[in-house]
Amino acid sequence: xxxALYVSLSAQVSLEKRLETIANNMANMKTAAFRxxxxxxxxxxxxxxxxxxxxxxxxxxxxxxxxGGITQTGNNLDVAVVGNTTGNTLDVAVAAGDTWMxxxxxxxxxxxxxxxxxxxxxxxxxxxxxxxxxxxGGGPIxxxxxxxxxxxxxxxxVSQGINQVGVLGLFNxxxxxxxxxxxxxxxxxxxxxTAVIDFVYAGFQQGYVxxxxxxxxxxxxxxxxxxxxxxxxxxxxxGSEGTMQNAIRSLGEPSKA
Numbered sequence: 001x002x003x004a005l006y007v008s009l010s011a012q013v014s015l016e017k018r019l020e021t022i023a024n025n026m027a028n029m030k031t032a033a034f035r036x037x038x039x040x041x042x043x044x045x046x047x048x049x050x051x052x053x054x055x056x057x058x059x060x061x062x063x064x065x066x067x068g069g070i071t072q073t074g075n076n077l078d079v080a081v082v083g084n085t086t087g088n089t090l091d092v093a094v095a096a097g098d099t100w101m102x103x104x105x106x107x108x109x110x111x112x113x114x115x116x117x118x119x120x121x122x123x124x125x126x127x128x129x130x131x132x133x134x135x136x137g138g139g140p141i142x143x144x145x146x147x148x149x150x151x152x153x154x155x156x157x158v159s160q161g162i163n164q165v166g167v168l169g170l171f172n173x174x175x176x177x178x179x180x181x182x183x184x185x186x187x188x189x190x191x192x193x194t195a196v197i198d199f200v201y202a203g204f205q206q207g208y209v210x211x212x213x214x215x216x217x218x219x220x221x222x223x224x225x226x227x228x229x230x231x232x233x234x235x236x237x238x239g240s241e242g243t244m245q246n247a248i249r250s251l252g253e254p255s256k257a
Contacts, residue, residue: 014039015230021061022223025214033114033185034212036064036219063179063187065098068113068213070205076149079115080208081170083201099202100193102138102169103131105182109138111171111193113210114185119145125158125166129183134169136195141166154203168204170196 021037028034040060070080081099100111103126116128125133125141132140136156143150147160156168173179177191196202 011233012230015226015233017061018226019223019230022219022226025219026216026223028184029212029214029216031184031212032116033068033112033210034214035113035179035181035185035187036066036212036214037061037181038064063181064213065179066213068211070208070210072207073209074207075116075209076151076206077117077119078209079117079152079168079204079206080210081113081115081202082205082208098172098175099196100171100173100187102134102171102193103127103186104134104140105131105186105188108188109134109193110182110186110188111173112186115204116209119143121145135167136169136171138169141168152204152206154205155199156204170199170202170204172196 018039021039025036028036038061040062070082079101081101100113101115102109102111104110110131112127114127117133118126118128118130120126120130123142123145125143127133135141141158143158143165144160147163147165149160150165151159152168153159156170157164158166158168171193172195173187173189173193174191177189177193179187179189182188
């Protein structure tokens with residue numbers, strides 16, 4: 001069989017995965033702190049034939065750490081992870097995806113940029129999905145449900161009136177860590193995260209929420225390009241099959257005496 005057919009089939013597998021990734025990103029454009037998936041493709045070189053043949057790999061998904069936009073909500077139980085603040089401008093470039101909040105997941109610590117919180121009946125500070133929000137030491141944060149609204153400082157200090165009742169944990173995930181998705185907005189790294197001690201470059205902003213980092217225009221453009229490429233590869237496969245069938249018919253005709 002022609003190498004072109006194998007190469008084209010490998011390209012279709014890669015493009016199909018890319019289209020699935022784009023569709024999932026588009027579906028989560030409005031999900032708080034959602035991190036878009038991207039696909040890294042590499043060329044697989046085969047020397048099985050007489051001449052080396054380059055195939056497209058199936059692709060390796062990774063989670064983009066690019067920060068999402070910040071929206072003011074006015075809710076004192078909402079916080080966003082931000083970089084340095086200049087006037088009324090929230091500069092998230094410094095905190096570009098490497099600093100995260102943490103909560104206790106079913107199987108261990110999960111990190112997130114979704115700072116929407118709630119207070120349970122027992123006074124535990126939780127995520128909107130009911131997971132305990134953690135402090136820098138990895139412990140839960142307890143507040144008094146009847147002691148009034150919370151005030152959350154840039155360094156994560158949680159106060160009610162004049163009393164400090166806890167500190168939100170902020171953590172750095174190493175740049176080289178591979179992230180596994182948990183739910184829509186949580187991640188689990190394969191390298192240990194470290195607690196932030198110096199809040200000069202990153203911290204919390206109360207009353208704000210980070211949105212998805214999906215760029216709709218970019219995703220739509222990529223979807224159109226991937227769709228066109230898939231159609232082109234389909235045409236190449238059809239042409240390759242037609243050439244092969246013609247060759248079989250020609251070679252299979254009986255010779256005339």
